[in-house]
Amino acid sequence: xxxxxxxxxxxxxxxxxxxEIKKGENPHIEIPVRGLSNVIFSGDTLQLGDKVAxxxxxxxxxxKKFMQTLLIASFCKSLIDEGIHASLRDMFYNLKRTLPNSxxxxxxxxxxxxxxxxxxxxxxxxxxxQLHLNxxxxxxxxxxxxxxxxxxxIDWSKLGSGGWAIPSNVEDLVFKKVKGEFILVVEKNxxxxxxxxxxxxxxxxxxxxxTQGQAARGARRLIQRLSQEHDLPVYVFTxxxxxxxxxxxxxxxxxxxxxxxxxxxxxxxxxFIGLTISDIDxxxxxxxxxxxxxxxxxxxxxxxxxxxxxxxxxxxxxxxMIKRGIKAELEAxxxxxxxxxxxxxxxxxxxxxxxxx
Amino acid sequence: xxxxxxxxxxxxxxxxxxxEIKKGENPHIEIPVRGLSNVIFSGDTLQLGDKVAxxxxxxxxxxKKFMQTLLIASFCKSLIDEGIHASLRDMFYNLKRTLPNSxxxxxxxxxxxxxxxxxxxxxxxxxxxQLHLNxxxxxxxxxxxxxxxxxxxIDWSKLGSGGWAIPSNVEDLVFKKVKGEFILVVEKNxxxxxxxxxxxxxxxxxxxxxTQGQAARGARRLIQRLSQEHDLPVYVFTxxxxxxxxxxxxxxxxxxxxxxxxxxxxxxxxxFIGLTISDIDxxxxxxxxxxxxxxxxxxxxxxxxxxxxxxxxxxxxxxxMIKRGIKAELEAxxxxxxxxxxxxxxxxxxxxxxxxx
Numbered sequence: 076x077x078x079x080x081x082x083x084x085x086x087x088x089x090x091x092x093x094x095e096i097k098k099g100e101n102p103h104i105e106i107p108v109r110g111l112s113n114v115i116f117s118g119d120t121l122q123l124g125d126k127v128a129x130x131x132x133x134x135x136x137x138x139k140k141f142m143q144t145l146l147i148a149s150f151c152k153s154l155i156d157e158g159i160h161a162s163l164r165d166m167f168y169n170l171k172r173t174l175p176n177s178x179x180x181x182x183x184x185x186x187x188x189x190x191x192x193x194x195x196x197x198x199x200x201x202x203x204x205q206l207h208l209n210x211x212x213x214x215x216x217x218x219x220x221x222x223x224x225x226x227x228x229i230d231w232s233k234l235g236s237g238g239w240a241i242p243s244n245v246e247d248l249v250f251k252k253v254k255g256e257f258i259l260v261v262e263k264n265x266x267x268x269x270x271x272x273x274x275x276x277x278x279x280x281x282x283x284x285x286t287q288g289q290a291a292r293g294a295r296r297l298i299q300r301l302s303q304e305h306d307l308p309v310y311v312f313t314x315x316x317x318x319x320x321x322x323x324x325x326x327x328x329x330x331x332x333x334x335x336x337x338x339x340x341x342x343x344x345x346x347f348i349g350l351t352i353s354d355i356d357x358x359x360x361x362x363x364x365x366x367x368x369x370x371x372x373x374x375x376x377x378x379x380x381x382x383x384x385x386x387x388x389x390x391x392x393x394x395x396m397i398k399r400g401i402k403a404e405l406e407a408x409x410x411x412x413x414x415x416x417x418x419x420x421x422x423x424x425x426x427x428x429x430x431x432x
Numbered sequence: 433x434x435x436x437x438x439x440x441x442x443x444x445x446x447x448x449x450x451x452e453i454k455k456g457e458n459p460h461i462e463i464p465v466r467g468l469s470n471v472i473f474s475g476d477t478l479q480l481g482d483k484v485a486x487x488x489x490x491x492x493x494x495x496k497k498f499m500q501t502l503l504i505a506s507f508c509k510s511l512i513d514e515g516i517h518a519s520l521r522d523m524f525y526n527l528k529r530t531l532p533n534s535x536x537x538x539x540x541x542x543x544x545x546x547x548x549x550x551x552x553x554x555x556x557x558x559x560x561x562q563l564h565l566n567x568x569x570x571x572x573x574x575x576x577x578x579x580x581x582x583x584x585x586i587d588w589s590k591l592g593s594g595g596w597a598i599p600s601n602v603e604d605l606v607f608k609k610v611k612g613e614f615i616l617v618v619e620k621n622x623x624x625x626x627x628x629x630x631x632x633x634x635x636x637x638x639x640x641x642x643t644q645g646q647a648a649r650g651a652r653r654l655i656q657r658l659s660q661e662h663d664l665p666v667y668v669f670t671x672x673x674x675x676x677x678x679x680x681x682x683x684x685x686x687x688x689x690x691x692x693x694x695x696x697x698x699x700x701x702x703x704f705i706g707l708t709i710s711d712i713d714x715x716x717x718x719x720x721x722x723x724x725x726x727x728x729x730x731x732x733x734x735x736x737x738x739x740x741x742x743x744x745x746x747x748x749x750x751x752x753m754i755k756r757g758i759k760a761e762l763e764a765x766x767x768x769x770x771x772x773x774x775x776x777x778x779x780x781x782x783x784x785x786x787x788x789x
Binding site for chain 1: 521595625
C-alpha cells in the first residue's frame with residue numbers, strides 16, 4: 076500500500092466523523108475487537124474475527140479514548156505528509172499536553188497511547204509502519220542480496236562481520252537482486268556469527284538472518300517480503316525449548332496480540348529446522364542438554380493446547396520434552412565441535428528435509 | 433596487538449607451567465586481583481591496582497580452577513590457530529565434559545567459565561576479543577566512513593535506514609576513510625533513527641552511533657578506535673537519569689567490572705552533551721519530565737560518591753536531580769516538536785560547547 080493510500084484512509088476517517096457532526100449525530104469510530112475472544116486460527120495464521128466495537132464521542136466511558144484516537148490519527152497524518160517517522164514514545168511525548176482550561180491531560184502514560192495505535196492499525200487495516208510509527212529494532216542479515224533503501228544501494232554480501240542492521244521499517248525497501256535458495260532464520264546472534272564466519276550462506280546459497288531473540292516487527296516483515304516476493308523457503312533455527320519454538324510460531328503464524336496483521340508479518344510457509352528434542356538423540360547431544368525448569372514444562376503444556384501446535388510432530392516433541400524434562404540450546408551443538416553446526420547439523424537437516432511443519 | 437603475539441602469550445603461559453613441572457615445583461599462575469578492593473580511578477579511567485593472587489595446581493581450593501584456566505587457555509589457543517571465533521556460551525559447551533574415571537565435570541555452569549576468561553584477559557593483558565571470544569552485540573553506526581572488514585569494503589554512508597550492525601569484535605577492522613568532525617553517540621535507537629532520517633550526520637559532518645542501551649564491548653572499542661586513531665571528539669547523548677549518565681561514564685572511563693581493560697575500551701576524551709537536568713530549564717522541557725523513582729534517587733546518591741563524578745558540574749546535576757526529584761528521557765525533546773532535537777537542541781549544545789566533562 077502506497078503512502079498516499081494510507082493518508083487517504085486517515086483523511087476518510089476524519090471526513091466520516093465530520094459528516095456525523097454535520098448531521099447532528101453522535102460521532103463514532105468502528106474498531107474491530109482485539110483480544111483472545113476475537114482471535115481465530117485460520118489454519119495458516121492467527122487472524123482477527125469479525126467482532127466490532129463502536130467508540131462514541133458523547134459517551135462518558137468513550138469520550139477520552141475517542142479524543143485520543145483522533146489525536147493519534149491526526150499525528151500520523153502529519154508524519155505521512157511530512158515524510159518523517161517517529162517512535163511510539165516520541166509520539167506520546169509529542170501529543171502529551173494539558174487540555175486548555177482543565178487539569179486533564181491528553182495522555183498521562185504511554186500505556187494509553189500504544190493500544191490506540193493498534194486500534195488504528197485494525198480499523199484502517201494498515202501497518203503501524205505505514206502510519207510512520209517505528210517499532211523496536213533488532214536483527215541483522217547477510218546474503219547474496221542487493222537492496223535499495225533511502226536512495227542507497229546496499230549489498231548484503233559485502234558487509235564484513237557485522238551484516239546489515241534491520242531497521243524498524245522495511246516497507247519502502249526495494250529488492251534489486253535476490254540470489255539464494257532459502258532463508259535461514261537463526262534465533263541467536265552467536266549462532267549467526269558462527270555461520271557467518273564459516274561462510275555458510277555462501278556455500279549453501281542462502282540468506283542468513285538473526286532475529287536476536289523474539290523477532291521484531293521489522294525482521295518479521297522482512298522475512299515475509301523476502302520469502303513471498305522471491306518465493307524462498309524459510310527455515311527457522313531456535314533453541315530446543317518452548318520459548319524458542321514460540322519464536323518460530325510467531326514468525327510463521329503471527330502472534331495473538333498482533334493477530335490483525337498476521338497476513339502482513341507472518342510467513343505461513345516457514346518450516347522449523349531445529350533444534351528438536353529428537354535431534355538430541357539423532358545428533359548425540361545428550362551431554363549438553365539442560366534440565367527443563369518448571370516454567371518450561373508449564374509453557375510446553377500450554378502450547379500443546381494451541382491449535383497451531385496440534386500437528387502430531389509438534390505434539391510429539393512437546394510431549395517428549397515434558398516426559399524427559401530436558402531442553403537444549405543452539406550452543407549445545409558446539410559440544411560436538413565448533414563447526415558441527417555448519418558442517419554436519421544444518422547440512423544433514425536440509426539434505427534430509429528433516430523439518431517440522 | 434597481532435594475532436601472533438596473543439598466541440605467543442598463551443604459549444608462554446603454558447611453557448612456564450611446563451618449566452615448573454620439570455623442576456618439580458608446584459605449578460602456578462599469577463592473576464591480578466579484580467574486584468573493588470583493587471580498582472583505582474586514575475583520573476582518566478578506572479584501572480586495576482597491582483594486587484596479584486597466585487593460583488596453584490597442588491592446592492585443594494585452587495586445583496579445579498587451575499585446570500579450568502588451562503583448559504580455556506588451550507581452547508583460545510586453538511581458536512586463534514584455526515582463525516575462528518566463539519561465544520562464551522559456545523566455549524562453555526565445547527569444554528564441558530566429565531573427567532575420565534570420575535563424576536567430576538570440567539565445568540558445571542557457564543558462571544564458572546566466564547570469570548576465568550576475565551582472569552586470562554588480566555593475566556595476559558589481552559582483550560577477550562583478541563582471544564577470539566565474542567561478546568554480546570548491540571549498536572549501529574552511520575557516517576562518512578569507509579572500512580574494510582573480512583575483506584569487504586563497507587561505506588557507512590550508504591547503508592540506507594539500517595546502518596552498519598556493529599559486530600562483537602572490531603579488532604581487525606581497518607579504517608580506509610574517516611571524514612567527520614566528531615562522533616555523536618546516542619543511547620537510544622529511536623533518537624538515532626530520528627537523527628539519521630533528518631540526515632543530521634551529513635549536515636553536521638559527524639559519525640552517528642547508537643549503543644542501544646548500555647554499550648556493548650564492540651561499540652565501546654569502536655568508539656575508542658575511531659576517536660583515538662582519527663583524533664575525533666566524542667559527544668555522548670543519553671537520557672537525563674542516573675542510568676543514562678552511567679552509560680556515559682562507562683564509555684568514558686570504563687566500568688568497575690572491566691577495569692583491567694579500560695585503557696583499551698574507554699574513551700577518556702568523551703564529553704557529555706546531554707540531557708542534563710539543567711537542560712530541562714534551558715530548553716523548556718518541564719512539561720515532559722518524569723517523576724524520579726526511589727531507585728533513581730538512591731543511584732544518584734551513590735554516583736555522587738564516585739570519584740569520576742566528583743566534578744562540580746556533575747555534582748550539581750546529581751544534586752539537582754535529587755532535589756527536584758525528576759528525570760527526563762531523550763524523547764522529552766519530541767514534546768517541542770519531532771525535529772527539535774535535530775534542529776535546535778543538538779546544534780545549540782554543540783555551538784555553545786555546552787558539555788559536561
